[in-house]
Amino acid sequence: ETGVTQTPRHLVMGMTNKKSLKCEQHLGHNAMYWYKQSAKKPLELMFVYNFKEQTENNSVPSRFSPECPNSSHLFLHLHTLQPEDSALYLCASSQDLTGAYEQYFGPGTRLTVT
Amino acid sequence: GNSVTQMEGPVTLSEEAFLTINCTYTATGYPSLFWYVQYPGEGLQLLLKATKADDKGSNKGFEATYRKETTSFHLEKGSVQVSDSAVYFCALFPRGGNTGKLIFGQGTTLQVKP
Secondary structure (H helix, E strand, O other): OEEEEEEEEEEOOOOOOEEEEEEEEEOOOEEEEEEEEOOOOOEEEEEEEEEOOOEEOOOOOOOEEEEEEOOOEEEEEEEOOOOOOOOEEEEEEEEEOOOOOOOOOOOOOOEEEE | OOEEEEEOOOOEEEOOOOEEOOEEEEEEOOOEEEEEEHHHHHHHOEEEEEHHHHHHHHEOOHHHHHOOOOOOEEEEEEEOOOOHHHEEEEEEEEEOOOOOEEEOOOOOEEEEOO
């Protein structure tokens, strides 16, 4: 238990569906992250939030829409996804963005797009 | 630019064997270096880190030394156990960075057989 929870753990959706991934951290951190983990590829940073403000969008397609209502919660809204979007989506948090503090990861949501 | 290169996996060892997973990096200046581990079905967790040249990070019997001459941060363990089977990620955080962006290698899968 890292203090970062993600729901759901598994999700299967069609290309026309709309779904959302949820992340919650119980660590009092100020920064939150979404990563995409695909087989045989390095982790891809998607979005970074600091004090609820988005600070990084790593050229992510608009079919992925993040939302950070407060420093403890992070959502990833999904719509009209493609099969190549199937992956493990990891949420992480850290005290700040300086790298002086480690990032804590949730267990991930395994997404399958059919 | 910044990048991390890890040895290709999978690495398959017998229990009590010696482990080395190679990691080299490219970065401007002297970044902070990390090893993260991902056990099956879980997110990543920090294994060890080093923030300056010649520092040695250690945890759970694993060690890695920050070598600026060879720009390397190889992971070692003297005697592996079946429970060490996981994916290991080397990562760097650029010196003076404030974006929260960790740069990960592609990961190395370790399989330890009884």
